[in-house]
Amino acid sequence: MPKLVDHEQRRRELGEAVWRVIRRDGVEGATVRAVAAEAGWSPGALRHYFTTQSELLAFAMRLVVERVEKRVAAIEPAADRRAAVEDRLRELMPLDNERRAENEVWLAFTSRALIDPPLRALHGEVHDALHAACASALAALEVSDPAVCAIEAARLHALIDGLALHAALRPDLISPNRLLTILGAHLDALGGTESPRTPEGRPRRRRAQR
Amino acid sequence: MPKLVDHEQRRRELGEAVWRVIRRDGVEGATVRAVAAEAGWSPGALRHYFTTQSELLAFAMRLVVERVEKRVAAIEPAADRRAAVEDRLRELMPLDNERRAENEVWLAFTSRALIDPPLRALHGEVHDALHAACASALAALEVSDPAVCAIEAARLHALIDGLALHAALRPDLISPNRLLTILGAHLDALGGTESPRTPEGRPRRRRAQR
Numbered sequence: 305m306p307k308l309v310d311h312e313q314r315r316r317e318l319g320e321a322v323w324r325v326i327r328r329d330g331v332e333g334a335t336v337r338a339v340a341a342e343a344g345w346s347p348g349a350l351r352h353y354f355t356t357q358s359e360l361l362a363f364a365m366r367l368v369v370e371r372v373e374k375r376v377a378a379i380e381p382a383a384d385r386r387a388a389v390e391d392r393l394r395e396l397m398p399l400d401n402e403r404r405a406e407n408e409v410w411l412a413f414t415s416r417a418l419i420d421p422p423l424r425a426l427h428g429e430v431h432d433a434l435h436a437a438c439a440s441a442l443a444a445l446e447v448s449d450p451a452v453c454a455i456e457a458a459r460l461h462a463l464i465d466g467l468a469l470h471a472a473l474r475p476d477l478i479s480p481n482r483l484l485t486i487l488g489a490h491l492d493a494l495g496g497t498e499s500p501r502t503p504e505g506r507p508r509r510r511r512a513q514r
Numbered sequence: 515m516p517k518l519v520d521h522e523q524r525r526r527e528l529g530e531a532v533w534r535v536i537r538r539d540g541v542e543g544a545t546v547r548a549v550a551a552e553a554g555w556s557p558g559a560l561r562h563y564f565t566t567q568s569e570l571l572a573f574a575m576r577l578v579v580e581r582v583e584k585r586v587a588a589i590e591p592a593a594d595r596r597a598a599v600e601d602r603l604r605e606l607m608p609l610d611n612e613r614r615a616e617n618e619v620w621l622a623f624t625s626r627a628l629i630d631p632p633l634r635a636l637h638g639e640v641h642d643a644l645h646a647a648c649a650s651a652l653a654a655l656e657v658s659d660p661a662v663c664a665i666e667a668a669r670l671h672a673l674i675d676g677l678a679l680h681a682a683l684r685p686d687l688i689s690p691n692r693l694l695t696i697l698g699a700h701l702d703a704l705g706g707t708e709s710p711r712t713p714e715g716r717p718r719r720r721r722a723q724r
Contacts, residue, residue: 306590330630331687337709364557385537399665409626412628412629414679414683415621415624415625415628418621418622418625418682418683418685419542419622422648424683427683428684430685431680431683453698455699456693456699457701458680458688458692458696459673459699460688461676461680462672462673462676462677462679462680462696463669463672463673463676464676465676465679466671466672466673466675466676466677466679466682467672467676468675468677469624469672469676469679470641470668470671470672470675471626472628473628473634473637473641474638477668478668481670485671486665486668489665489666489669490669493703
C-alpha cells in the first residue's frame with residue numbers, strides 16, 4: 305500500500321513542522337500559513353490535513369495525544385504501585401518545556417471546543433481518555449468500590465485539569481515542584497499512607513455519596 | 515458628587531443589559547453592538563465602559579465577581595463549620611442557570627486571558643480572590659498549619675476550576691448533583707469526618723511535603 309505509507313510519512317513530517325512552530329511561536333503563532341512555510345509545503349498541500357485554525361488545533365491535539373501515549377507506554381513499571389501511578393500521571397502535567405507546549409495545545413484546544421461544536425467530539429475523546437487514565441490510577445491504588453471509583457476519578461481528573469490551567473496562567477505560583485507536591489498530597493490522601501484507618505489499622509472505606 | 519452617582523447608575527444599567535444578553539445569547543453573542551442595542555444606547559455611549567470584545571469580557575467578569583460577592587455576603591451563617599464552608603463554595607459552582615452563565619463568563623474570560631496579556635491583571639485578581647476563598651475555607655475547617663494550608667488551598671482551588679471546566683464541557687457527565695458529591699467528598703477528606711486519625715482517635719496531622 306505505497307499510498308498509505310506515503311500519507312503516513314507526510315503526516316509525520318507535517319506533525320514535526322507543527323510541533324516546531326508551536327515550540328517556537330506558541331499556539332497562537334501556529335497558523336496554517338506558518339506551518340506550511342515551516343514544512344516547506346505550499347498551503348494547498350496541507351489541505352488533506354487541515355485548512356482552518358480549528359482543524360490545525362485538532363491536528364496538533366492528536367499529536368499531543370500520540371506523544372503522551374508513547375511516553376506512557378515507554379515507562380519502566382515501578383515496583384511500588386504508588387510510584388507507578390505517579391510516573392504515569394506526571395506525563396500529563398506541564399513539568400518541562402515539552403509538556404508545557406503540550407499543555408498550551410490542550411488548553412487552546414479546550415478553549416476552542418467551548419465555542420466550536422465541531423471540535424467537541426475530539427475533545428470528548430481526549431476528555432474520556434484522561435478520565436480513563438484517572439480511573440486506572442485509582443484501580444492501581446486499589447480503590448475498587450465502583451461508586452467510590454467514579455467519584456474519585458472525576459475528582460482526580462478535575463484536579464489535573466485545574467492544575468494544568470493554573471500552571472499555564474500563574475507559572476509564578478504553580479511551579480513544577482508545586483504541581484508535584486499537590487499531586488502527591490492528593491495521592492497520599494487517596495492511596496494508603498494517609499488514608500483513613502479503623503482503630504484496628506484497616507483502611508476505612510471512603511464515602512461515595514453524601 | 516452628582517457625576518459619580520450618574521456614572522454608577524449608568525454602569526448598573528449597562529451591567530444589566532450585558533447580563534440579559536449573556537443569559538439569552540451566551541458569551542459569544544455578547545458583542546459590543548448587541549449590548550448597545552439591548553441597553554438602548556448608541557455604540558459610542560459605551561466607550562467609557564468598553565470598546566472591544568476583550569474589554570466587554572472584562573466588564574462582564576467584574577459583574578460576575580460583584581454577583582458572587584453579594585450572594586456570599588447574604589448567606590446566613592450555618593451553625594456547622596462544614597456546612598458553612600460548603601454554602602460559600604456552592605456559590606462558586608455552576609449549579610443553576612445563573613451560575614452556569616457566570617461560569618461561562620469566567621471560562622471565556624480565562625481562555626481570553628491565556629492569549630491576551632492586558633486581561634492578565636484582572637484575571638490574576640480574580641484568581642487570587644478565589645484562592646483566598648479556598649484558604650479561608652480551610653481555615654474554617656481548622657487546617658491551621660501554614661504549609662499544609664498553602665498546598666490544600668491550591669488543591670481545592672484547582673479542583674473547583676477543573677470542575678467548572680468539566681461542567682461546561684461535559685454537562686452530560688458532570689451534573690449539579692455530581693459537582694456537589696465531588697465537592698463533598700473533597701471536604702470530607704479535608705475536614706473531620708473522614709480525616710486520618712491516630713489510634714487514640716486524635717486527628718493525624720496531614721502531610722505538607724512529600
